[in-house]
Amino acid sequence: MNNSDQAIAEVKSYLLDLQDRICSAVAKEENGTGFVEDQWQRQEGGGGRTRVLADGEHIEKGGVNFSHVFGKNLPASATAHRPELAGRSFQALGVSLVIHPRNPFVPTSHANVRLFVAEKDGEEPIWWFGGGYDLTPYYPFAEDCLHWHQTAANALTDFPENLYGEFKSWCDRYFYLKHRDETRGVGGLFFDDLNQWDFETCFAFMRSVGDHYIQAYQPIVARRKQMTYTEQQREFQLYRRGRYVEFNLLFDRGTLFGIQSGGRTESILMSLPPKVAWRYQWQPEPGSEEARLYDEFLIVKDWLND
Numbered sequence: 156m157n158n159s160d161q162a163i164a165e166v167k168s169y170l171l172d173l174q175d176r177i178c179s180a181v182a183k184e185e186n187g188t189g190f191v192e193d194q195w196q197r198q199e200g201g202g203g204r205t206r207v208l209a210d211g212e213h214i215e216k217g218g219v220n221f222s223h224v225f226g227k228n229l230p231a232s233a234t235a236h237r238p239e240l241a242g243r244s245f246q247a248l249g250v251s252l253v254i255h256p257r258n259p260f261v262p263t264s265h266a267n268v269r270l271f272v273a274e275k276d277g278e279e280p281i282w283w284f285g286g287g288y289d290l291t292p293y294y295p296f297a298e299d300c301l302h303w304h305q306t307a308a309n310a311l312t313d314f315p316e317n318l319y320g321e322f323k324s325w326c327d328r329y330f331y332l333k334h335r336d337e338t339r340g341v342g343g344l345f346f347d348d349l350n351q352w353d354f355e356t357c358f359a360f361m362r363s364v365g366d367h368y369i370q371a372y373q374p375i376v377a378r379r380k381q382m383t384y385t386e387q388q389r390e391f392q393l394y395r396r397g398r399y400v401e402f403n404l405l406f407d408r409g410t411l412f413g414i415q416s417g418g419r420t421e422s423i424l425m426s427l428p429p430k431v432a433w434r435y436q437w438q439p440e441p442g443s444e445e446a447r448l449y450d451e452f453l454i455v456k457d458w459l460n461d
Contacts, residue, residue: 159272159280162354163246166270167223169358170250171204173268173365174221177252178206180369181219184376185211190219199417200225201246207425213380215257218425223248224418237348240281243273249286250365251409253426254372259392260379262292262299262340263399264372265426267409268365270358282354284361285347287322288368289330290375291340291399293392294384294444295452299375300341304458307344310367314360315352322346327455332402338453339402343371347408391445393432400431 178190188211196202203222208214225246249269256263266288273281290303308319326345331338344364349357403410403426413423439445 159274159282162282162358163248163270163272166358166361167248169362169365170221170248170268174204174206174219174250177250177369178208178219180373181208181214181217181254184373184380185214188212190217193422195419195422197224197417197419203419203422205419205422205425209429211257213257213261213376215255216429217252217254219250219252220422220425221248221250222418222422226417240273243275243281245274246270246272247412251426254376255396255428256376256380258380258382259293259384259388260296260382261376262290262295263396263428264291264368265289266365266368266372268361270361282350283347284349284357286361286364287326287343287345288364288371289326289340289343289345290372291395292452293395293448294388295341295448296379299378300452300458302374303341303343303371306367306371308459310344310363311360313363314356318346319344330402332398332406334401334405335398337398337449338455339398341452341456341458388444390432393430394434394437395448396428396431397433400427403427 182189185208188208190206190208193205193207194202195205201222201224203220203224206219208217223246225244227244228242247269249267251267251269253265254263266286268284268286270284271282288307290300292299304323307323311317311319311322322344323342326342327338329345330340330342349360410423414420439449
């Protein structure tokens with residue numbers, strides 16, 4: 156990163172455009188219904204552009220957030236595994252999103268791409284990229300999961316190392332509910348601390364991941380959004396959404412970083428679904444569609460070779 160200000164400006168320009176393109180693609184599945192935009196600033200430094208689509212015909216809630224925040228000290232969630240960064244000032248910019256569909260046959264999806272820069276007077280900036288995307292189905296289709304993972308693999312093929320296997324495994328480990336001993340969904344990609352190449356190559360890698368998200372998700376939405384579902388299936392969707400809430404509030408690094416760094420609470424928690432349900436000690440009936448989710452999909456699986 157020879158000129159940190161210029162590099163950050165280039166990343167910011169890409170992220171704002173990515174937010175525009177994702178919102179446009181999601182709105183297309185809603186027959187043009189658009190997002191409500193909220194521009195905000197925070198006292199500690201920086202701000203963002205939050206866009207929310209609520210109560211749509213097909214998208215019950217979708218949030219696509221851009222933020223560029225900075226501060227004098229990295230919070231504990233960012234330095235826990237890299238204590239050498241403690242005391243540095245920071246800039247963090249990224250796009251994060253969650254789409255909660257209304258139809259239980261359409262999976263929930265999550266994605267984010269981001270850049271962190273940690274700076275100290277008299278020393279070179281320390282920078283790294285992170286991001287990825289994952290899929291959380293309720294009544295899954297193997298062809299949708301295969302398409303999702305194949306698109307994720309395609310995003311990484313033009314880079315010095317084929318990291319799909321490594322970053323797919325990282326996603327499986329990260330989006331795991333330890334207290335329930337189950338995966339949140341069928342995974343995808345997750346990476347952090349990406350700086351093993353020069354800045355331009357790492358930036359191109361992040362762009363490829365960001366650009367492939369809508370290629371992975373939009374065809375699934377288009378295929379499934381008109382399917383007929385029952386009230387029982389809707390209730391199961393609300394029950395499984397509870398797992399999403401649990402992960403975001405207990406384990407998600409982005410949520411923890413946002414709260415600990417004094418971020419804007421409404422934007423941080425926009426990822427939570429509008430309706431959710433918990434049931435005490437509920438178990439699916441053996442052999443049911445609901446049991447199939449647990450038995451065949453909420454497991455670590457090599458989707459491209461099995």
